[in-house]
Amino acid sequence: MDHQLPLILLTNDDGIYAEGLRILRNFAQTLGEVVIAAPSTEQSAVGHSITLYDPIKAHEVYHGEGFYGYAIGGTPADSVKLAIHYLLPRKPDLVISGINNGANLGINVLYSGTVSAATEAAILGTPAIAVSVAAKKNPPFEATLPFLEKISRWVINNGLPEGIALNMNVPAMPFDKIRGVKVTRQSLCRFNETFERREDPRGDFYYWLSGEATPDNGDDGLDIAALRDGYVSVTPLFYDLTAHKHIEDLSCSLTKK
Amino acid sequence: MDHQLPLILLTNDDGIYAEGLRILRNFAQTLGEVVIAAPSTEQSAVGHSITLYDPIKAHEVYHGEGFYGYAIGGTPADSVKLAIHYLLPRKPDLVISGINNGANLGINVLYSGTVSAATEAAILGTPAIAVSVAAKKNPPFEATLPFLEKISRWVINNGLPEGIALNMNVPAMPFDKIRGVKVTRQSLCRFNETFERREDPRGDFYYWLSGEATPDNGDDGLDIAALRDGYVSVTPLFYDLTAHKHIEDLSCSLTKK
Numbered sequence: 001m002d003h004q005l006p007l008i009l010l011t012n013d014d015g016i017y018a019e020g021l022r023i024l025r026n027f028a029q030t031l032g033e034v035v036i037a038a039p040s041t042e043q044s045a046v047g048h049s050i051t052l053y054d055p056i057k058a059h060e061v062y063h064g065e066g067f068y069g070y071a072i073g074g075t076p077a078d079s080v081k082l083a084i085h086y087l088l089p090r091k092p093d094l095v096i097s098g099i100n101n102g103a104n105l106g107i108n109v110l111y112s113g114t115v116s117a118a119t120e121a122a123i124l125g126t127p128a129i130a131v132s133v134a135a136k137k138n139p140p141f142e143a144t145l146p147f148l149e150k151i152s153r154w155v156i157n158n159g160l161p162e163g164i165a166l167n168m169n170v171p172a173m174p175f176d177k178i179r180g181v182k183v184t185r186q187s188l189c190r191f192n193e194t195f196e197r198r199e200d201p202r203g204d205f206y207y208w209l210s211g212e213a214t215p216d217n218g219d220d221g222l223d224i225a226a227l228r229d230g231y232v233s234v235t236p237l238f239y240d241l242t243a244h245k246h247i248e249d250l251s252c253s254l255t256k257k
Numbered sequence: 258m259d260h261q262l263p264l265i266l267l268t269n270d271d272g273i274y275a276e277g278l279r280i281l282r283n284f285a286q287t288l289g290e291v292v293i294a295a296p297s298t299e300q301s302a303v304g305h306s307i308t309l310y311d312p313i314k315a316h317e318v319y320h321g322e323g324f325y326g327y328a329i330g331g332t333p334a335d336s337v338k339l340a341i342h343y344l345l346p347r348k349p350d351l352v353i354s355g356i357n358n359g360a361n362l363g364i365n366v367l368y369s370g371t372v373s374a375a376t377e378a379a380i381l382g383t384p385a386i387a388v389s390v391a392a393k394k395n396p397p398f399e400a401t402l403p404f405l406e407k408i409s410r411w412v413i414n415n416g417l418p419e420g421i422a423l424n425m426n427v428p429a430m431p432f433d434k435i436r437g438v439k440v441t442r443q444s445l446c447r448f449n450e451t452f453e454r455r456e457d458p459r460g461d462f463y464y465w466l467s468g469e470a471t472p473d474n475g476d477d478g479l480d481i482a483a484l485r486d487g488y489v490s491v492t493p494l495f496y497d498l499t500a501h502k503h504i505e506d507l508s509c510s511l512t513k514k
Contacts, residue, residue, distance in 0.1 A: 047334075048304035048367045055455070055463040077304075077368075082464055086452040107380055109498055110305045110373075111334075119498070123364055123447055151511060158510070163445065164500050166507075183508035186499045188420065190380055195343040198312070206312040207339055221504075236507050238500035241366055241376070242442045243421050243493040247478075250423075250493050251440035253415070254408060 006032030006093040006156050009121070011079045012100065013043045013113030016061060016071045020099035023141045024131070025067060028096060031152055035092070036062065036069030037083035039076060039113075048116040049075040056082055076117035084124050093156050095121035096148075098131035101139045103169045105223045106187035109237065118165040119239050127160040134227055135172030144170040147181060147232045160236075167235040171227050182226040184233045189224075263289030263350040263413050266378070268336045269357065270300045270370025273318060273328045277356035280398045281388070285353060286324060288409055292349070293319065293326030294340035296333060296370075305373040306332040313339055333374035341381050350413050352378035353405075355388035358396045360426045362480045363444035366494065372424050376496050379422035384412045387422065391484055392429030401427040404438060404489045417493075424492040428484050439483040441490045446481075 008028045012021045016038040028034045040059070043049075051074045062069035070087055072079040080095060097117040104112040114130050121128035131148055133139040147170060160166070167186075171178060193211035200206055219225060226233035265285045269278045273295040285291045297316070300306075308331045319326035327344055329336040337352060354374035361369040371387050378385035388405055390396040404427060417423070424443075428435060450468035457463055476482060483490035 045307050045309045046304070047306045047373065049306050050302050050304070050368050050466070052302045052466060055465050056452075057461065057463050059461075078466075081450065081466065082452055085450060086454070086464060107496060110376070110380075110496055111307050116304065116367075119367070123367075125447070154510060161500070161503055164503055181512045183504055183511055185501070185504065186497055188497055190382070193338065193342060195313075195339055197343065204314065204316075206314050207343060208312050209307070209309060209335075209338065234507070234511055236500040236503045237498040238503075239364060239367055239498065240443055240445055241494040241496065241498070243418070243495035244442070246418055246421055246493045246495075247440055247442065250491070253411060254440055254491055255438045 007090060008032050008034050009083050009088065009092040009095045010034060010036045011038045011076055011097050011117045013039065013046065013076045014101065015039050015042045016069060020101060020141055024096060024099050027145050027148065029067060031156065034067035035083065035088055036067065037072055037079040037087060039079055040071035040073055043075050043113045045111050046075045046113040047111050048077055048119065051075065051078050058082060058087065076113040077120040080117050080120040084126060092126055094152060095126050095128040096131060096152065099141050099144055100132035102132060102136050103134035103227060104130065104132045104167060105169055105227065106189055109167060109186055115167050119237060122163050122165040123239055127155045128165040129155065129168055130165065131168045133170045133172055140172055140174065143173065143175040143178065146175060151234065163238055165237045167237050169223060169227055169233045171230055173230065177230065178232060179230045182231040182233055184223040184226045184235050185221050186235050187222040187224045264347060265289050265291050266340050266345065266349040266352045267291060267293045268295045268333055268354050268374045270296065270303065270333045271358065272296050272299045273326060277358060277398055281353060281356050282324060284402050284405065288413065291324035292340065292345055293324065294329055294336040294344060296336055297328035297330055300332050300370045302368050303332045303370040304368050305334055305376065308332065308335050315339060315344065333370040334377040337374050337377040341383060349383055351409060352383050352385040353388060353409065356398050356401055357389035359389060359393050360391035360484060361387065361389045361424060362426055362484065363446055366424055366443055375422040376494060379420050380496055384417040385422040386412065386425055388425045390427045390429055397429055397431065400430065400432040400435065403432060408491065420495055422494045424494050426480060426484055426490045428487055430487060434487065435489060436487045439488040439490055441480040441483045441492050442478050443492055444479040444481045
């Protein structure tokens with residue numbers, strides 16, 4: 001079946017009816033056959049959550065018009081796992097997660113449901129792209145599509161190295177103002193976070209997390225620097241958290257009798 | 258105040274009343290002043306979830322006897338953030354997350370609330386240890402303590418490199434059968450996962466994730482190999498997911514005009 005269209009799995013963390021996913025679906029239909037498996041409800045900042053101790057529901061909510069789709073009663077990573085292991089007719093050629101409202105840069109990649117869906121696909125051996133646009137209000141989703149198209153076609157044709165997912169962030173600008181694509185590293189800066197304490201009507205305290213985006217540290221190779229300079233940032237991610245450069249020194253220190 | 262006792266923050270993902278945390282608390286009181294900030298309910302497999310769009314409640318549920326503790330209406334990462342940014346009187350000298358029932362090895366570190374709490378502490382600049390015992394039923398928590406004591410005292414005295422957390426897994430054996438400590442790398446094997454489909458009484462389908470632990474691949478430097486061989490595994494983790502070795506090749510491929 002060499003003439004089979006590429007099979008594209010779409011997911012997100014904003015839920016199956018989100019605007020960013022609708023635009024992504026219209027786009028992906030130009031690349032191949034499209035299946036959606038996305039959370040039935042908004043799942044932002046769930047990180048790499050998976051559902052182990054409850055069953056997962058999946059309802060087919062779209063069927064026809066060149067695509068079909070399932071609303072998954074779980075997280076983005078659950079959606080990818082269930083689709084790849086069970087719902088899809090064959091292994092997909094590409095998984096795209098997004099389009100997210102708001103950038104996923106720096107340590108945010110650890111908290112992001114959008115990115116974790118792509119990482120999960122990579123763990124399962126499928127090339128994957130997470131795509132986010134760096135605006136919270138009125139995100140210019142359409143401006144991402146020419147970049148996403150070029151990168152998606154390249155990945156469909158060439159694959160990605162084993163276990164790698166791409167984390168793509170697009171600046172919130174009109175297409176013709178964006179200066180190009182940079183392949184970047186994840187910034188490691190922490191945020192200026194605070195908690196604000198409030199008292200509820202019953203006298204209990206509750207806390208709101210708030211925080212500012214951290215300023216970039218001036219290293220042009222970082223994801224945040226690319227966005228600042230008007231480029232699309234593409235960071236290749238791998239799911240190895242080992243601090244390889246500290247294996248040897250810690251081994252000397254911790255394994256002494 | 259050079260004579261101040263070390264301040265130890267404890268958390269977990271099984272909830273503040275879990276047996277493993279009770280044993281950890283009794284142990285940690287031999288090291289210094291202890292504060293607990295742990296989820297009010299069980300939070301396994303939440304990964305690096307944080308709570309952004311809801312406020313977080315914190316109730317002081319222990320006070321006195323050399324420690325105090327808060328039940329946090331959030332995830333393990335929330336608990337660490339709120340404790341370090343707001344609840345603690347000063348920056349802790351060490352964060353310990355656990356003792357978890359069940360190993361956190363290989364790609365499980367991405368899904369583990371226990372490990373993510375330690376990673377969060379490392380992001381916030383605090384040395385941290387996640388500790389798990391590789392048994393689900395009747396875990397021999399006490400056998401972990403001599404190893405945890407040695408490593409905790411070393412970390413309190415020496416710190417850890419910036420941003421590093423230790424992921425410690427102890428085999429489910431009596432103390433005198435454990436052969437020692439190995440500093441290891443995270444295994445990257447995927448699991449043999451499947452989903453089992455069932456039909457509910459209303460005719461809807463639901464899916465249970467099931468899977469077997471993956472066999473080790475024979476590399477003695479991996480976390481799973483250390484456990485197999487009867488050693489305590491200590492993996493240094495860093496929160497950089499960048500696939501550094503693919504920056505250059507992807508840069509050539511993806512940034513061409």
